[in-house]
Amino acid sequence: MSPEASRPADVGPAARVSTPVTGRYGRPADPALWQVLVAGVPALVVFAVPGVLAVTQGRRAMRLGRPDGRVPAVIGAVIALSFIGVNLLSYVATVVLG
Structure with missing residues (x-):
């Protein structure tokens, strides 16, 4: 199995969005806040x-009388919030611990 096939579908686009900034300005040991944000x-x-789409579609299904729409809504919310939380914690830990 190729490495691309084993990762989630949106990791590639997410990496392509952030790579121009990190590639152009290097990967400094202590990036400026604007670099992190951009x-x-x-x-x-x-x-x-x-994750946001799963939540909206799941809520729409529940509103239309399908209680099983809760499953994709909860899974989508957990995955999206977990990814954002892990990335924010990683940045905060890097800043705090050096």
């Missing part, structure tokens, strides 16, 4: 979109 926010948005 590279990180679009990547987080790209990765969170499938």
